Amino acid sequence: MSDLRVPKLWREIPQHYRLEASKCLSCGRIYFPPKTICNNCKSKNLEKTALPRKGVIETFTIIRNAPSKYELYAPYAIAIVKLENDVKILAQITDCEPAKLQIGMPVEAVIRRLYDDGENGVIHYGFKFRPVF
Amino acid sequence: MIMKPNHKVGIIGWGGYIPKYRLPVENISRIWGKDAERYKEGLMINEKAVAGPDEDTTTIAIEAAQNALKRAQINPKDIGAVFVGSESKPYAVKPTGTIVAEALGATPNLLAADLEFACKAGTEGLQCCMGLVSSGMIKYGLAIGADVAQGAPGDDLEFAAASGGAAFLISRDNEDCVATIEASYSYVTDTPDFWRRAEKPFPQHGEAFTGKPAYFHHIESAARNLMAELDKKPSDFKYAVFHQPNGKFPIRVAKTLGFTTAQIAPGLLVSNIGNTYSAAVPLGLSAVLDIAAPGDEILVVSYGSGAGSDAFYITVKDAIEEKRDRCLKIKEYILRRQQVGYKCYIKWRRHIIGQPR
Ligand SMILES: [Zn+2]
Numbered sequence: 001m002s003d004l005r006v007p008k009l010w011r012e013i014p015q016h017y018r019l020e021a022s023k024c025l026s027c028g029r030i031y032f033p034p035k036t037i038c039n040n041c042k043s044k045n046l047e048k049t050a051l052p053r054k055g056v057i058e059t060f061t062i063i064r065n066a067p068s069k070y071e072l073y074a075p076y077a078i079a080i081v082k083l084e085n086d087v088k089i090l091a092q093i094t095d096c097e098p099a100k101l102q103i104g105m106p107v108e109a110v111i112r113r114l115y116d117d118g119e120n121g122v123i124h125y126g127f128k129f130r131p132v133f
Numbered sequence: 134m135i136m137k138p139n140h141k142v143g144i145i146g147w148g149g150y151i152p153k154y155r156l157p158v159e160n161i162s163r164i165w166g167k168d169a170e171r172y173k174e175g176l177m178i179n180e181k182a183v184a185g186p187d188e189d190t191t192t193i194a195i196e197a198a199q200n201a202l203k204r205a206q207i208n209p210k211d212i213g214a215v216f217v218g219s220e221s222k223p224y225a226v227k228p229t230g231t232i233v234a235e236a237l238g239a240t241p242n243l244l245a246a247d248l249e250f251a252c253k254a255g256t257e258g259l260q261c262c263m264g265l266v267s268s269g270m271i272k273y274g275l276a277i278g279a280d281v282a283q284g285a286p287g288d289d290l291e292f293a294a295a296s297g298g299a300a301f302l303i304s305r306d307n308e309d310c311v312a313t314i315e316a317s318y319s320y321v322t323d324t325p326d327f328w329r330r331a332e333k334p335f336p337q338h339g340e341a342f343t344g345k346p347a348y349f350h351h352i353e354s355a356a357r358n359l360m361a362e363l364d365k366k367p368s369d370f371k372y373a374v375f376h377q378p379n380g381k382f383p384i385r386v387a388k389t390l391g392f393t394t395a396q397i398a399p400g401l402l403v404s405n406i407g408n409t410y411s412a413a414v415p416l417g418l419s420a421v422l423d424i425a426a427p428g429d430e431i432l433v434v435s436y437g438s439g440a441g442s443d444a445f446y447i448t449v450k451d452a453i454e455e456k457r458d459r460c461l462k463i464k465e466y467i468l469r470r471q472q473v474g475y476k477c478y479i480k481w482r483r484h485i486i487g488q489p490r
């Protein structure tokens with residue numbers, strides 16, 4: 001079962017490790033996760049672009065009853081982060097007690113463990129955001 | 134033998150990382166019915182840096198390397214080798230270096246390898262990069278020391294074993310380099326002072342055996358031999374960084390070798406963050422580079438149980454001034470701190486039977 005996930009995780013490494021998005025060369029729209037066809041103008045002319053690593057928390061919610069693979073990290077916050085180029089992405093917040101989170105708080109992307117695929121499985125790394133200090 | 138590259142090499146970027154969380158000595162001693170003051174005085178450690186639940190050697194190595202890259206401002210595709218020195222690899226089999234290289238955007242045309250030599254695996258990466266860069270085999274090399282060090286619950290090591298990482302980008306010496314690594318000297322013997330058997334979670338140590346024949350003999354030999362070969366004396370150096378398993382050992386070895394407290398203080402971080410193993414000397418050197426001035430001479434000596442020492446003679450260059458402020462400094466990471474309790478620490482390190490992992 002669990003090893004079926006590995007090819008998907010592997011394909012998503014550029015977006016999880018480097019915040020790689022796709023940008024439509026026809027209309028300029030940026031997609032994250034990346035797309036191959038532009039929703040806006042249907043162009044297939046998209047190129048890879050790295051998202052800025054800083055932004056602010058636009059809104060957030062606190063997860064107290066986490067799915068089993070995230071249980072170790074509960075309670076934790078999931079936020080919509082508005083990046084410096086106005087692209088909004090959904091991400092977990094780390095290195096901050098949920099009670100101290102605020103809308104508008106400046107945050108930056110860091111690479112952390114997202115979850116382990118069981119004790120014998122692959123470790124899934126990817127971006128989270130932490131308060132800027 | 135002194136190791137001097139044919140073509141001079143330098144550090145073009147450096148950076149470190151220390152997790153936010155601290156476990157004070159009192160929080161450990163209380164659980165095990167031990168005297169906190171005795172440990173604080175004996176080890177000269179107040180608290181140790183502890184990785185968060187979503188951190189490990191890989192994530193620590195990545196942030197340290199990202200900082201080195203911010204200072205170097207080179208194209209990551211020009212990095213020809215990544216070495217990660219650690220004794221706490223997240224995978225027993227699967228390289229840490231490939232994950233780091235992928236996160237930096239350095240893949241796929243490079244060499245990646247993990248190194249292990251207790252607490253000196255980080256400085257071995259520096260030597261590997263010196264050789265590969267000096268010979269012209271690669272343009273830039275990345276050497277990282279990172280650890281999430283573990284002591285068995287209740288063991289003396291638990292008071293010191295800490296988390297952190299530091300990274301150095303090595304280049305042929307040019308005006309963009311912040312320092313020249315003039316020479317290195319390694320001194321290695323088979324000394325069983327500390328070890329961890331395969332598939333065992335915690336290390337064993339030879340108690341009183343860890344001092345004189347181990348730490349002191351190897352550091353003193355490497356330092357003395359390097360200085361003799363270079364015709365250098367302790368007073369020639371502005372700074373010296375020695376491996377710091379506790380606060381007492383580096384102070385004593387400095388005194389024996391003829392260095393002053395002022396020379397070692399900027400690179401001595403152990404009281405605030407504990408023993409970060411493979412990262413201890415790399416972090417000490419990073420903290421020194423954070424404040425060093427052009428012309429400063431630095432002696433660096435690591436120690437790894439098992440046992441061996443790598444010594445380096447480093448001279449600081451002009452480019453350090455403009456590169457210093459390009460990323461977070463070691464001091465800023467030390468000041469960003471939040472104390473945690475013992476139970477939280479044990480849960481984060483996944484030591485509770487049946488707990489979520
Ligand atoms: Zn479009």
